[in-house]
Amino acid sequence: GEDVEQSLFLSVREGDSSVINCTYTDSSSTYLYWYKQEPGAGLQLLTYIFSNMDMKQDQRLTVLLNKKDKHLSLRIADTQTGDSAIYFCALYKAAGNKLTFGGGTRVLVKP
């Protein structure tokens, strides 16, 4: 089966950059997603990257994909207090039409 790992916690100062990491074992995923979950809310899709891309930038968000190392990261520039949330990476495989989620990284932004 698939294994998707994330570190549990990240603390960052307001204005600094945050980097959230995700490693996985199955390289056959076609799309890789980052979701954000604020307290008491469901998951909100932040961004995604196709498996044939190395990098994608979307305003303050930069996604890096290292297929050789099976490593996905999300960089948030100029982190704000509103960025405090749990961030999930998720991998999609067309076979089975299934998303596999990591355990989530709780990001705390300190003023």
Next chain:
Amino acid sequence: ETGVTQTPRHLVMGMTNKKSLKCEQHLGHNAMYWYKQSAKKPLELMFVYSLEERVENNSVPSRFSPECPNSSHLFLHLHTLQPEDSALYLCASSQEGSGITGNEQFFGPGTRLTVL
């Protein structure tokens, strides 16, 4: 607002109760999902419905019973639950075969379930 609504938002029930969770999507999607989110565990996919047919049942105990009467509505019927079933239950929907973003799933806010 993601276009996916869930009711109730909070539910407390005893182990002998019967209750139902409701999910409605206003996005015209053709697939719907139930996930369970427990503390300190990854999101667990419970059920998948595609075109109103169940296509996935991840070894979920029979005390959870899904129902998908049409492509916009999804229910999760609960009976004789256990305290360890207390969790956040999330509903999601997607458009299968959309091509561009694969299985981009839109999530509802969840129902926080507490089983006493």
